Amino acid sequence: MTAARKREIHLNLNILNVGVYGSAWRWPSVDPAAFVDPAHYIRCAQIAEKGKLDAVFMADKPGLVDHPQYRPFQALDPLVVLSGIAATTSHIGLIGTASSSYNSPYNIARRFASLDLLSGGRAAWNIVTSAEIEIARNFGRSDVTAHADRYAIAREFVEIVRALWDSWEDEALIADKAQGLLLDISKIHPIDHQSKNFSVAGPLTLPRSPQGRPVLVQAGASDDGRNLAAGVAEVIFTLSQTLEKSIDFAADIRRRAASFGRVPEDVVILPGLCTVIGDTEAAAQARRRELEELVPAEYGLARLAGTLQVDPDLLKLDEHLPEDLPIPVNHNQTMFAGTVAIARRENLTVRQLIRRLGGGAGHRIVAGTPEQIADDIGTWFAAGAADGFNIMPDVLPEGAETFVTEVVPILQRRGLFRTEYEGSTLRDHLGLTRAERGRFSTAI
Amino acid sequence: MTAARKREIHLNLNILNVGVYGSAWRWPSVDPAAFVDPAHYIRCAQIAEKGKLDAVFMADKPGLVDHPQYRPFQALDPLVVLSGIAATTSHIGLIGTASSSYNSPYNIARRFASLDLLSGGRAAWNIVTSAEIEIARNFGRSDVTAHADRYAIAREFVEIVRALWDSWEDEALIADKAQGLLLDISKIHPIDHQSKNFSVAGPLTLPRSPQGRPVLVQAGASDDGRNLAAGVAEVIFTLSQTLEKSIDFAADIRRRAASFGRVPEDVVILPGLCTVIGDTEAAAQARRRELEELVPAEYGLARLAGTLQVDPDLLKLDEHLPEDLPIPVNHNQTMFAGTVAIARRENLTVRQLIRRLGGGAGHRIVAGTPEQIADDIGTWFAAGAADGFNIMPDVLPEGAETFVTEVVPILQRRGLFRTEYEGSTLRDHLGLTRAERGRFSTAI
Numbered sequence: 001m002t003a004a005r006k007r008e009i010h011l012n013l014n015i016l017n018v019g020v021y022g023s024a025w026r027w028p029s030v031d032p033a034a035f036v037d038p039a040h041y042i043r044c045a046q047i048a049e050k051g052k053l054d055a056v057f058m059a060d061k062p063g064l065v066d067h068p069q070y071r072p073f074q075a076l077d078p079l080v081v082l083s084g085i086a087a088t089t090s091h092i093g094l095i096g097t098a099s100s101s102y103n104s105p106y107n108i109a110r111r112f113a114s115l116d117l118l119s120g121g122r123a124a125w126n127i128v129t130s131a132e133i134e135i136a137r138n139f140g141r142s143d144v145t146a147h148a149d150r151y152a153i154a155r156e157f158v159e160i161v162r163a164l165w166d167s168w169e170d171e172a173l174i175a176d177k178a179q180g181l182l183l184d185i186s187k188i189h190p191i192d193h194q195s196k197n198f199s200v201a202g203p204l205t206l207p208r209s210p211q212g213r214p215v216l217v218q219a220g221a222s223d224d225g226r227n228l229a230a231g232v233a234e235v236i237f238t239l240s241q242t243l244e245k246s247i248d249f250a251a252d253i254r255r256r257a258a259s260f261g262r263v264p265e266d267v268v269i270l271p272g273l274c275t276v277i278g279d280t281e282a283a284a285q286a287r288r289r290e291l292e293e294l295v296p297a298e299y300g301l302a303r304l305a306g307t308l309q310v311d312p313d314l315l316k317l318d319e320h321l322p323e324d325l326p327i328p329v330n331h332n333q334t335m336f337a338g339t340v341a342i343a344r345r346e347n348l349t350v351r352q353l354i355r356r357l358g359g360g361a362g363h364r365i366v367a368g369t370p371e372q373i374a375d376d377i378g379t380w381f382a383a384g385a386a387d388g389f390n391i392m393p394d395v396l397p398e399g400a401e402t403f404v405t406e407v408v409p410i411l412q413r414r415g416l417f418r419t420e421y422e423g424s425t426l427r428d429h430l431g432l433t434r435a436e437r438g439r440f441s442t443a444i
Numbered sequence: 445m446t447a448a449r450k451r452e453i454h455l456n457l458n459i460l461n462v463g464v465y466g467s468a469w470r471w472p473s474v475d476p477a478a479f480v481d482p483a484h485y486i487r488c489a490q491i492a493e494k495g496k497l498d499a500v501f502m503a504d505k506p507g508l509v510d511h512p513q514y515r516p517f518q519a520l521d522p523l524v525v526l527s528g529i530a531a532t533t534s535h536i537g538l539i540g541t542a543s544s545s546y547n548s549p550y551n552i553a554r555r556f557a558s559l560d561l562l563s564g565g566r567a568a569w570n571i572v573t574s575a576e577i578e579i580a581r582n583f584g585r586s587d588v589t590a591h592a593d594r595y596a597i598a599r600e601f602v603e604i605v606r607a608l609w610d611s612w613e614d615e616a617l618i619a620d621k622a623q624g625l626l627l628d629i630s631k632i633h634p635i636d637h638q639s640k641n642f643s644v645a646g647p648l649t650l651p652r653s654p655q656g657r658p659v660l661v662q663a664g665a666s667d668d669g670r671n672l673a674a675g676v677a678e679v680i681f682t683l684s685q686t687l688e689k690s691i692d693f694a695a696d697i698r699r700r701a702a703s704f705g706r707v708p709e710d711v712v713i714l715p716g717l718c719t720v721i722g723d724t725e726a727a728a729q730a731r732r733r734e735l736e737e738l739v740p741a742e743y744g745l746a747r748l749a750g751t752l753q754v755d756p757d758l759l760k761l762d763e764h765l766p767e768d769l770p771i772p773v774n775h776n777q778t779m780f781a782g783t784v785a786i787a788r789r790e791n792l793t794v795r796q797l798i799r800r801l802g803g804g805a806g807h808r809i810v811a812g813t814p815e816q817i818a819d820d821i822g823t824w825f826a827a828g829a830a831d832g833f834n835i836m837p838d839v840l841p842e843g844a845e846t847f848v849t850e851v852v853p854i855l856q857r858r859g860l861f862r863t864e865y866e867g868s869t870l871r872d873h874l875g876l877t878r879a880e881r882g883r884f885s886t887a888i
């Protein structure tokens with residue numbers, strides 16, 4: 001198996017439209033309309049490939065959420081954009097989000113399998129269950145399905161998709177021109193899935209890909225979310241504010257993975273890392289302050305209220321957070337908990353907290369020189385707090401270009417990161433072997 | 445409006461995997477696995493663009509239908525492949541099929557809008573309702589919805605998609621960096637569609653495209669199908685065996701379009717044309733015979749039985765078709781009628797009919813020299829039987845290359861076809877103006 005492999009850092013670029021800061025679109029170098037321009041995402045992916053990163057990621061919310069008047073969002077369909085990236089790059093992995101709550105398993109299996117073939121085996125699916133009411137209302141629902149039910153459906157959805165991806169044996173495509181036989185249909189298997197939630201006959205219309213099947217990615221943080229991630233995901237995104245919490249998270253995930261019969265090292269854990277890079281530490285801090293100040297004031301408050309799921313009027317700018325905030329039901333509890341923890345730990349008023357968050361996704365922010373960023377990455381990696389990072393530059397494409405030209409070479413000199421791609425598939429980059437047909441590391 | 449515009453021929457390349465003949469995959473120049481290789485479709489599209497064609501088309505059936513052991517089929521997700529084509533071409537239009545029976549309107553609106561932005565305004569959606577039971581079973585159904593109900597749903601589906609495409613006013617994206625205001629949310633409108641079949645709040649996550657919104661394409665042939673096509677489609681694909689029938693069809697469509705309040709000339713009617721090209725007429729005929737002979741024998745019979753919706757055992761190879769074939773309910777009646785008409789008109793036995801059809805889609809086949817193909821196209825166009833053609837080469841990419849390098853220049857010399865693209869969007873190529881927001885030529 002993979003037990004003896006060399007541990008190396010894995011880096012993913014999260015193309016979070018024009019940057020993780022809520023103010024990135026106001027930054028001088030940024031085209032504020034780039035978030036709806038697929039060419040922008042292609043440019044960012046080409047920068048990531050130049051830096052030999054493992055993959056790029058496109059998040060997704062199929063609906064207008066989170067106060068779009070104040071900041072860009074994930075507007076474009078990720079698979080359309082990733083397909084454009086696939087056709088204009090050669091190595092970079094392609095991770096796209098799709099919701100198990102508002103799609104059919106057959107369409108999702110076929111679209112990701114098509115992307116996997118288009119890219120020569122570089123596709124990955126980030127499984128999400130979609131918590132927002134604005135999304136539910138675009139898909140015939142008046143309410144969001146309860147958290148536990150969404151995850152139960154997601155588990156079954158993934159099971160169907162994996163079975164469809166594996167419905168062709170590798171020998172099915174015989175293409176015998178002389179005999180006039182294209183396929184050996186006895187080697188293509190219906191899946192005949194039948195349940196209360198789904199009934200899908202199969203088989204898929206497509207053979208397997210150079211990497212076997214697309215990589216599965218998940219970012220669940222709740223108990224149900226962690227079980228799905230530990231049960232099926234090969235890459236796990238996570239939000240980790242401190243080294244200690246991240247070590248705990250990784251240990252928890254690997255314990256769960258082992259309990260599902262998986263090899264714990266087959267799970268690549270990538271905490272988010274927001275980067276603010278300067279030539280000096282002072283320059284980086286100044287850049288961070290500028291970005292904080294540019295976050296539209298109304299947005300900072302609205303976003304914080306959304307994360308905490310409270311009425312904005314409840315939050316007084318020059319006071320601390322209310323003591324008795326209820327944990328939001330059926331919403332993202334990690335972002336809630338992380339945000340409250342920062343406020344308490346750093347003893348911040350609401351105004352200070354808003355600045356501190358920068359309108360970002362709540363991920364850890366490191367502002368410093370390229371050396372300092374590389375040090376941080378190296379420390380976390382050595383401590384086992386991360387197998388690598390989901391890099392979220394402050395501003396895009398600028399911050400990605402700086403990361404690739406200034407931080408990556410330091411990691412390479414230290415022997416922590418590849419200087420050339422060694423393989424051609426995303427599984428190659430991740431140090432995973434080609435997925436064997438019908439061999440899932442766990443039955444879910 | 446468009447009443448005074450110059451009438452020119454419109455040409456679309458139907459990338460029907462490796463060619464319209466059921467035997468195309470056995471042809472010497474063909475890679476039989478190309479049907480599952482996106483690079484093959486990109487290559488064909490680049491050939492079409494070299495020939496200044498209006499568009500390429502990717503059909504779709506999300507399921508294994510029509511005896512896949514004997515011939516290639518539409519295996520890949522069309523929007524993934526068209527997105528790859530978009531990123532590697534600059535002008536060619538991109539028509540993709542998606543089913544209104546097995547998708548959500550919000551996802552379809554967003555995916556085509558994303559493709560439209562990725563391509564700079566070159567996207568088009570071919571609306572189909574999906575007649576096959578194998579497809580229904582992949583999407584939680586045990587049976588195919590009745591024909592009339594499928595079309596009623598399709599009409600409503602299209603209405604929702606058009607409304608979503610138009611949910612942003614052009615002035616909504618203000619991107620005022622100084623004020624910190626990205627969008628004028630008062631210019632982005634929910635659609636609040638609510639009915640028995642669909643409930644979709646909107647708005648879409650995307651602004652309109654350089655061509656306003658994607659072009660609508662339809663190929664319905666039944667009464668309901670023609671009403672949908674005449675009501676909403678800007679391009680209509682059709683299967684027409686004879687010049688007279690095609691003139692009748694065009695007149696019927698334009699009459700219906702007028703009755704819906706549309707400008708009849710705003711509908712671009714493209715009959716299918718299968719091309720078999722040779723240096724001499726004899727060479728073309730010999731090529732056709734070779735292709736007919738290479739159709740796997742079992743396939744020809746199985747396919748004919750499928751088109752007629754009868755048991756294959758009912759068809760005796762050396763007899764004529766049974767007299768009393770029932771018109772198939774809830775299936776493609778045009779292909780049925782066209783096939784029976786050829787058999788009767790040309791007095792063919794089942795064996796002869798199978799050869800005559802070549803395992804193709806039942807579209808008109810012209811075998812001849814480049815001059816003869818160009819003459820045929822010119823005659824049909826002049827007679828008003830067609831606004832252009834849906835070109836279906838015998839074998840791909842070979843037949844597309846021959847068409848582009850040998851037939852297109854003749855049409856250009858005759859002043860019938862563009863020598864350069866004059867605009868950049870698909871609507872430009874089709875002689876249509878940019879779609880105005882909320883101005884549909886008919887209310888459906």
Ligand SMILES: Cc1cc2nc3c(=O)[nH]c(=O)nc-3n(C[C@H](O)[C@H](O)[C@H](O)COP(=O)(O)O)c2cc1C
Nearest residue numbers: 059060097128130219220221222225237238239332
């Ligand atoms: C890096 C990262 C990326 C995420 N991407 C998406 C996304 O694209 N769409 C989405 O709806 N949720 C996304 N999420 C949210 C997670 O799927 C998940 O819902 C969240 O971490 C809360 O965990 P829970 O669902 O187990 O409660 C993302 C989370 C993280 C940490």
Ligand SMILES: Cc1cc2nc3c(=O)[nH]c(=O)nc-3n(C[C@H](O)[C@H](O)[C@H](O)COP(=O)(O)O)c2cc1C
Nearest residue numbers: 503504541572574663664665666669681682683776
């Ligand atoms: C050129 C052409 C392309 C078509 N493409 C598709 C397709 O991609 N998928 C599909 O399910 N049906 C396709 N059809 C079938 C039509 O959508 C339609 O169902 C058929 O012409 C019968 O008409 P009716 O639906 O009105 O009975 C196509 C038909 C034609 C003529």
